[in-house]
Amino acid sequence: xxxxxxxxxxxxxxxxxxxxxxxxxxxxxxxxxxxxxxxxxxxxxxxxxxxxxxxxxxxxxxxxxxxxxxxxxxxxxxxxxxxxxxxxxxxxxxxxxxxxxxxxxxxxxxxxxxxxxxxxxxxxxxxxxxxxxxxxxxxxxxxxxxxxxxxxxxxxxxxxxxxxxxxxxxxxxxxxxxxxxxxxxxxxxxxxxxxxxxxxxxxxxxxxxxxxxxxxxxxxxxxxxxxxxxxxxxxxxxxxxxxxxxxxxxxxxxxxxxxxxxxxxxxxxxxxxxxxxxxxxxxxxxxxxxxxxxxxxxxxxxxxxxxxxxxxxxxxxxxxxxxxxxxxxxxxxxxxxxxxxxxxxxxxxxxxxxxxxxxxxxxxxxxxxxxxxxxxxxxxxxxxxxxxxxxxxxxxxxxxxxxxxxxxxxxxxxxxxxxxxxxxxxxxxxxxxxxxxxxxxx
Amino acid sequence: xxxxxxxxxxxxxxxxxxxxxxxxxxxxxxxxxxxxxxxxxxxxxxxxxxxxxxxxxxxxxxxxxxxxxxxxxxxxxxxxxxxxxxxxxxxxxxxxxxxxxxxxxxxxxxxxxxxxxxxxxxxxxxxxxxxxxxxxxxxxxxxxxxxxxxxxxxxxxxxxxxxxxxxxxxxxxxxxxxxxxxxxxxxxxxxxxxxxxxxxxxxxxxxxxxxxxxxxxxxxxxxxxxxxxxxxxxxxxxxxxxxxxxxxxxxxxxxxxxxxxxxxxxxxxxxxxxxxxxxxxxxxxxxxxxxxxxxxxxxxxxxxxxxxxxxxxxxxxxxxxxxxxxxxxxxxxxxxxxxxxxxxxxxxxxxxxxxxxxxxxxxxxxxxxxxxxxxxxxxxxxxxxxxxxxxxxxxxxxxxxxxxxxxxxxxxxxxxxxxxxxxxxxxxxxxxxxxxxxxxxxxxxxxxxxxxxxxxxxxxxxxxxxxxxxxxxxxxxxxxxxxxxxxxxxxxxxxxxxxxxxxxxxxxxxxxxxxxxxxxxxxxxxxxxxxxxxxxxxxxxxxxxxxxxxxxxxxx
Numbered sequence: 001x002x003x004x005x006x007x008x009x010x011x012x013x014x015x016x017x018x019x020x021x022x023x024x025x026x027x028x029x030x031x032x033x034x035x036x037x038x039x040x041x042x043x044x045x046x047x048x049x050x051x052x053x054x055x056x057x058x059x060x061x062x063x064x065x066x067x068x069x070x071x072x073x074x075x076x077x078x079x080x081x082x083x084x085x086x087x088x089x090x091x092x093x094x095x096x097x098x099x100x101x102x103x104x105x106x107x108x109x110x111x112x113x114x115x116x117x118x119x120x121x122x123x124x125x126x127x128x129x130x131x132x133x134x135x136x137x138x139x140x141x142x143x144x145x146x147x148x149x150x151x152x153x154x155x156x157x158x159x160x161x162x163x164x165x166x167x168x169x170x171x172x173x174x175x176x177x178x179x180x181x182x183x184x185x186x187x188x189x190x191x192x193x194x195x196x197x198x199x200x201x202x203x204x205x206x207x208x209x210x211x212x213x214x215x216x217x218x219x220x221x222x223x224x225x226x227x228x229x230x231x232x233x234x235x236x237x238x239x240x241x242x243x244x245x246x247x248x249x250x251x252x253x254x255x256x257x258x259x260x261x262x263x264x265x266x267x268x269x270x271x272x273x274x275x276x277x278x279x280x281x282x283x284x285x286x287x288x289x290x291x292x293x294x295x296x297x298x299x300x301x302x303x304x305x306x307x308x309x310x311x312x313x314x315x316x317x318x319x320x321x322x323x324x325x326x327x328x329x330x331x332x333x334x335x336x337x338x339x340x341x342x343x344x345x346x347x348x349x350x351x352x353x354x355x356x357x358x359x360x361x362x363x364x365x366x367x368x369x370x371x372x373x374x375x376x377x378x379x380x381x382x383x384x385x386x387x388x389x390x391x392x393x394x395x396x397x398x399x400x401x402x403x404x405x406x407x408x409x410x411x412x413x414x415x416x417x418x419x420x421x422x423x424x425x426x427x428x429x430x431x432x433x434x435x436x437x438x439x440x441x442x
Numbered sequence: 443x444x445x446x447x448x449x450x451x452x453x454x455x456x457x458x459x460x461x462x463x464x465x466x467x468x469x470x471x472x473x474x475x476x477x478x479x480x481x482x483x484x485x486x487x488x489x490x491x492x493x494x495x496x497x498x499x500x501x502x503x504x505x506x507x508x509x510x511x512x513x514x515x516x517x518x519x520x521x522x523x524x525x526x527x528x529x530x531x532x533x534x535x536x537x538x539x540x541x542x543x544x545x546x547x548x549x550x551x552x553x554x555x556x557x558x559x560x561x562x563x564x565x566x567x568x569x570x571x572x573x574x575x576x577x578x579x580x581x582x583x584x585x586x587x588x589x590x591x592x593x594x595x596x597x598x599x600x601x602x603x604x605x606x607x608x609x610x611x612x613x614x615x616x617x618x619x620x621x622x623x624x625x626x627x628x629x630x631x632x633x634x635x636x637x638x639x640x641x642x643x644x645x646x647x648x649x650x651x652x653x654x655x656x657x658x659x660x661x662x663x664x665x666x667x668x669x670x671x672x673x674x675x676x677x678x679x680x681x682x683x684x685x686x687x688x689x690x691x692x693x694x695x696x697x698x699x700x701x702x703x704x705x706x707x708x709x710x711x712x713x714x715x716x717x718x719x720x721x722x723x724x725x726x727x728x729x730x731x732x733x734x735x736x737x738x739x740x741x742x743x744x745x746x747x748x749x750x751x752x753x754x755x756x757x758x759x760x761x762x763x764x765x766x767x768x769x770x771x772x773x774x775x776x777x778x779x780x781x782x783x784x785x786x787x788x789x790x791x792x793x794x795x796x797x798x799x800x801x802x803x804x805x806x807x808x809x810x811x812x813x814x815x816x817x818x819x820x821x822x823x824x825x826x827x828x829x830x831x832x833x834x835x836x837x838x839x840x841x842x843x844x845x846x847x848x849x850x851x852x853x854x855x856x857x858x859x860x861x862x863x864x865x866x867x868x869x870x871x872x873x874x875x876x877x878x879x880x881x882x883x884x885x886x887x888x889x890x891x892x893x894x895x896x897x898x899x900x901x902x903x904x905x906x907x908x909x910x911x912x913x914x915x916x917x918x919x920x921x922x923x924x925x926x927x928x929x930x931x932x933x934x935x936x937x938x939x940x941x942x943x944x945x946x947x948x949x950x951x952x953x954x955x956x957x958x959x960x961x962x963x964x965x966x967x968x969x970x971x972x973x974x975x976x977x978x979x980x981x982x983x984x985x986x987x988x989x990x991x992x993x994x995x996x997x998x
Contacts, residue, residue: 040890052822059820063813070809073784078802081724083791091726091790093979100785101730101778108777112770112816119820120763126822127759193596194690196755196829200895203826207756209691210595212684239904243755243829243897245589247600248517251900312511 022072030064045201045238045259047225048126052203055122062111130223133185136263136271145176145188145222147195147208148357148367150249150311151297152240160275170274171295174255176240178226179266186222191357191367196244197222199257205243226259234261235269248313249300285395285413289380292373296359306384314356315349321382325389333389334402337378342369342407361409371411375399464862464959473568475560476962480567481546482860487570488538493925495530498523500922503915509905520901521587522604526577528590529608532708533615534574536845540711541566541622543852544650546860548626550953550960551644553969554633559625566625569618577611580604589899591701594682594693598674606675609668616661616668619707623654623661630654635952637971644951644975645734649714652738656703656710656745664700667693691756698749706745708841710738712848713779716801719851720783722949723798724790727976730782737782740775748772754821755828762821769819776812780805795947796870800851803878807843811836814889829899832892838885850877850928857932858946862958863939866931873927880921887914944994948987951975955990 037057044050081091134141142157154177156170178184188197190208198205202224211218229236235258242253260266282288294307301314309317324333328347331339339346344356359369369377378399382390391398400411465476470483501523505513514520549557557563580586584602597605630651634643671693673679680686682693721728728734750757750765757765783805792798814836818824827833850873857865891910896903903911945954950972956965977983 040893042893042895048822052826055820056817056823059817059823063817066813067809070780070784071806073788074802074806077784077787077790078792078794081787081790081792083725083793087791089725089791090979090984091724093727093977094729094785094789095727096730096733096782097785101733101782104781105733105774105778109771109774112773115816115820116767116770119766119822122822123763123766193600194593194756198829198895198897200826203822205755205825205828209756210684212687214685218684239895241895241897245521245593245596245899247587247596248521250521251511251517251897251902254904313516 018076022069025072026065026068029068030061033064034060042200043229043238045226045229046203047227049201049203050227051122051125055119058118059115062115127223130183130185130225133183135182137267143176143184143186145186145197146191147188147197147242148191148297149193149247149300150242150253151300152197152253152255153295153297158275162279168275168278170271170278172274173294174240176255176257177260177266177270178257179260179263180226180228180234182263183225184223187219188222189217189219193246194244195242195246195253198241198243199224199238200241201238202226202257207244234265235259249311252300252311285376285379285399286383289376289378292376293380296369301356304384313352315352317381317384319385321385321388321390332402333382334378334391334399335406337381338374338399338402338406341374341377371403371409372413374403375411375413378402473564475556475564477545477549477557477560477563478860478960480563481542483567484538484545485542488535488542491530491534491574492539495527495535496922496925498527498530499918502527503918505901506903506911507915509903509908511901514901517901518587521589521899522585524899525586525589529577529586529612532590532704533612534570536708536841537615537619538570539849540653540708543715543856544626544711547856547953548647548650549629549633550956550964551647551951552629552633552638553635553952553965553971554629555963555965557625558628558633562621563625566618566621569614573611573614573618576607576614580607583607591697592671594671594674594690597671598682606672609672609675613665613668616664619657620661623657626650626654627658635968635971641732642971642974645717645728645731646711646714648735649710649717649738652742653707653710656742657707660700660703660707660746663696667696667700691753694753694756695750698752702749702752703742703745705840706741709844710741712804712845713738715848715852715855716783716804718951719797719801719855720786721976721978722947723795723801724787724792725978726786726790727974727978728782729785730778731976733778734782737775737778741772744768744772744775751819751824754824766819766821770816773812773816780809780812795854796865796867796874797851797854799871799874800847800854803874804844804847804851807839807847807881810886811839811843814839827892829897830892831888831896831898834898835885835888835892842881842885853928855947857935858942859953859958859960861936861939862942863935864942864946865935865939869927869931873924873931876920876924876927880917880924883917884914884921945987945990950977950983950986957994
């Protein structure tokens with residue numbers, strides 16, 4: 001039985017050989033590892049993604065060395081130090097080696113300090129507030145993101161004014177539109193629970209935290225700058241994912257970031273058409289309703305084949321106009337639909353629960369809905385069915401009458417002052433790449 | 443050189459009848475204050491919960507076979523599935539499972555006749571069944587579906603009554619955990635034999651001590667958080683409701699102040715098991731005993747300073763850096779353990795028993811969890827993979843590749859002592875192969891889907907991840923199947939396994955210096971421990987073990 005009486009560390013030639021083999025295997029192995037890195041990460045669509053990936057690359061190299069070192073020592077141990085069947089004896093009574101123990105305390109400590117330092121550098125570089133944020137037409141604008149179960153809503157507070165002198169707000173639904181080089185700075189606010197806004201291709205993520213609406217909520221910020229990827233045809237769409245459990249439809253809470261090649265493409269394909277559509281809404285309330293209803297998050301819960309909605313937690317809206325007149329005794333079809341939008345808990349369809357948000361003219365952000373928008377939405381929903389209970393011939397009177405009866409509010413139906421052509425292409429009809437998920441097609 | 447102390451005394455004349463008598467099965471169903479009975483009660487109960495939680499994991503993997511919601515009736519049903527899976531695995535499986543081994547083994551290792559507070563010990567155990575019933579009763583109302591982390595306001599304003607039951611059940615389990623831990627601390631400090639200084643204590647006792655200190659210090663925070671949650675839910679308070687002046691991050695801070703240390707509650711005892719098993723089955727002293735013992739304390743201490751890394755995407759940006767640094771530091775004591783274990787087996791004479799295979803499996807898998815842990819500590823990278831399958835992968839490498847593998851190692855190692863019979867080694871090896879590879883191919887690919895963009899806790903995911911998920915699900919079914927092998931092995935070995943004898947592994951710690959199973963009072967006389975718990979490879983230790991062997995052979 002070997003007995004090493006001295007406490008001094010002894011390094012045998014075999015150990016040196018073994019160490020050399022480890023080193024060789026680690027170098028080859030780590031090289032092999034790192035060749036996979038691009039394949040296991042999404043596209044690098046932002047400036048931030050490049051520095052995060054470089055950090056990850058370093059982590060993989062260091063982690064790879066540790067991995068091969070330990071697995072290698074383990075493998076050698078189980079092969080070399082396997083007890084022979086006829087050997088009932090013990091191993092050498094080695095109790096430790098102070099030098100080795102110091103080494104394997106100090107070296108990992110130095111490594112993690114190194115990692116902390118480079119992580120800190122990447123972090124400060126990526127999270128630093130930037131000048132000239134959300135530049136459009138040479139001016140900064142505000143881009144707000146609202147998260148509500150289970151959909152994102154993006155709104156652009158533009159510097160343009162409408163006919164009444166009010167600033168125009170573009171609602172682009174669950175799509176964020178930006179262009180390469182724009183310093184995006186989003187203001188995020190949740191309407192209900194905690195959500196987390198994650199754009200994998202940008203390597204950014206930020207939680208949305210419930211705040212007190214009376215004191216302006218609790219907005220959080222997210223910053224990134226889209227970068228060019230060679231060989232990509234712009235505009236290109238990248239998924240937005242909700243990363244914090246928010247309830248039944250958490251997995252369906254997605255959206256897309258549409259990146260345009262440059263500012264002029266952004267203006268041409270998204271911004272200007274959107275403003276034009278707002279300034280020149282179609283005169284036909286049904287056409288207008290089709291646009292307006294997609295600015296809200298109805299698609300997160302309801303099914304409606306004609307718009308490609310695939311929600312599951314709310315009642316289907318297919319053929320709603322056929323049923324609307326028979327749901328609640330004494331209510332006309334128009335009155336029923338009006339009530340279902342602004343006072344959704346008044347009648348809960350059997351088999352469903354009271355989860356729909358209260359939309360209305362007094363609500364904040366994503367739940368704010370003007371009477372004119374309600375009018376258009378009802379006009380659109382009245383066409384969803386084969387044998388509508390609504391008074392389709394006489395919509396301009398029947399629906400305002402219903403709103404007035406139920407809520408006592410008069411509706412101004414004189415929108416559509418401008419050209420009443422078919423140019424009502426809203427934001428979301430901007431081209432999106434094929435890689436986009438189906439939900440983003442609204 | 444100390445004289446060879448052989449722990450015989452009256453031991454040699456152990457009553458033959460009692461020496462081989464196993465407690466009747468009915469004794470396990472009754473109130474008992476015997477730590478050995480309670481240990482088995484903990485073990486069997488928590489293993490049953492492991493099977494239930496495992497079946498739920500199979501349900502999760504079945505649902506994720508396709509990118510759409512098809513198996514479950516709703517997203518909520520899926521949410522409650524992983525919520526209860528996580529709750530069961532953490533609160534009803536791993537934590538009580540370590541109480542099982544701690545209860546059975548620690549008093550024996552200390553040469554004590556029982557725990558310090560036998561009645562409290564029994565009471566702590568008997569809180570677990572009602573707590574489980576309360577949590578599972580949620581299925582009769584609307585089960586908790588806010589994840590095991592139960593973040594408000596999802597868990598307050600947007601959840602049904604099952605969430606209240608969940609909080610009540612977790613409360614009971616916290617009480618049980620605190621009582622059990624106080625018992626361990628008092629036992630370990632007061633009931634060692636005079637010859638066993640704290641520096642001669644087996645490393646499992648060190649690990650259980652560190653774990654118990656964490657549990658006693660951290661669990662009251664869980665209790666506080668749960669109390670606030672319950673008040674918000676049933677009494678109309680607004681601790682977590684912003685509209686009433688509350689703050690949702692309050693929950694996250696208090697919850698993680700408990701739940702991060704709780705990760706070490708779940709894994710430190712496994713590390714203690716590893717020190718025992720690796721040393722005994724490679725016939726070599728634990729390399730750097732003091733550093734291994736102290737690193738448990740180091741992990742316990744640093745573990746209290748890292749909680750907010752769970753909040754990297756919600757915390758104020760300037761507060762994130764300090765928590766990144768503390769999180770990285772905790773890799774150092776963990777690394778000390780890893781290298782010390784490798785130093786322990788290096789140059790030893792390794793016996794590939796099933797216990798040893800699982801301990802080696804722990805080493806091989808836990809290192810991956812450690813590496814991904816450091817990656818997650820790196821704030822900019824964490825931002826990308828936070829709340830994704832990368833995290834799911836990471837904590838399963840730590841809690842399954844770590845804790846569960848250590849549970850299996852402990853099972854194969856101490857089963858002979860508990861039942862007096864050996865486990866079937868061939869089945870043990872088959873079990874190991876299925877578990878190791880089933881585990882690896884289940885959880886390693888999760889790193890990749892997470893990095894590519896799949897968040898955790900979703901029943902509906904982007905179709906491009908389907909192939910990955912099918913590989914994961916298939917492997918998970920293999921992993922699930924492997925559990926049946928060990929169930930069969932335990933039942934078969936309990937009835938037909940070869941008689942183990944007092945000390946089948948020729949181990950030096952005191953639990954092996956009595957019959958298997960031990961008599962009601964554990965030792966007839968106060969046992970005298972060998973001068974060091976892992977002093978293998980010396981003539982003195984060989985003489986000690988021979989003397990013990992002969993004494994027990996004679997007594998039969």
